[in-house]
Amino acid sequence: MASWKEIDTHAKEWTKTAGKRLRESFKETLNISTKSNRNDLVTNMDKETEEFFITKIKENYPDHRILGEEGMGEGVTDLNGIVWIIDPIDGTMNFIHQQRNFAISIGIYENGVGKIGLIYDVVHDELYHAVKGQGAYMNDVKLQELEPVALSDMILSLNATWVTENKRIDPAILSKLVKDIRGTRSYGSAAIELAYTAAGRVDGYISLRLAPWDVAGGAVLVEEVGGLVTDLRGKPLDLVNGGSVFACRPVLHEEVLKKYLADY
Incomplete structure (x- = not known):
């Protein structure tokens, strides 16, 4: 079996190459086209980027499996063995409209345990990366362990649509939380928001509906700096089917769960 160091080196090289191609595509x-609805966008670059990773993985690691957003990998129904969970462009709407605030996200798991996490903010050339047990980094700068902060000082990354009326959660639950903290932010890319949580740029991130490829890489990063990543009930993430996500600094994670999300 290839070493994790070799796999990590390849993943970084391929991610940087794919990012360069995405920047070149701006012109x-x-x-x-659309997928599930008119706002669920996909471009030829999403598909091209995923195909690039699949080709590289299969050439070098033919026994590894792939779960990707655009469905070009295998029909993965479990996390047995080594599985690459890939989002070729997380934040496709931003990619199309802004040409910024999007990322390549990769999580590599072995029997359900996150071993490598990579999030590449392509435009800012910020590669957030972690190998389990070896710390997390932004480029060559090691990220510090996350320390607790007071609830009143919390900056929460949250899509405003979740605070309005919806079928997944009583909006009163989130609106009370929003009123009690210092402020909210929204970047339109779960990968970037998880990377920012790991880097301490925001203190937590909540989403009510995400796919495995949205969070697989970021979960490794956040956990590697001492943060917690669960669903909104405090249970482990479902990295096969997806679901809600709550990533946060330690202590604060438990406080928010008990005080605001107990009735979710």
Whole structure:
């Protein structure tokens, strides 16, 4: 079996290569289509980037399996063995409209345990990366262990649509939380928001509906600096089917769960 160091080196190299190609695509005309609804966008670059990773993985690690957003990998229904969970462009709407605030996200898991996490903020050339047990980094700068902060000082990354009326949670639950903390932010990319949580740029991130490829890489990063990543009931993430996500600094994670999300 290949060493984790070799796998990590390859993943970083391929991610940087894919990011360069995405930057080059800014001057090209994108082929844009929709998936589940008119706001669920996909471009030719999403598909091209995922195909690039699949080709590289299969050439070098033919026994590894792949779970990707665009469905070009295998039909993965469990996390047995080594599984690459890939989002070729997390924040496709931002990629199309802003040409910033999007990322490549990769989580590599062995029998359900996150071993490697990579999030590449392509435009800012910030590669957040972690190998389990070896710390987390932004480029060559080691990220510090996350320390607790007071609830009243919390900056929470949260999509405003979750605070309005929806079928997944009583909006009063989140609106009370929002009123009690210092402020909220929204970047339109779960990967970037998880990377920012790991880096301490925000103190936590909540989403009511995410796919495995949205969070697999970021979960490794956040946990490697002492943060906690669960669903909104405090249970482990479902990295096969997806679901809600709550990533946060230690202590504060438990406080928010008990005080605001107990009735979720």
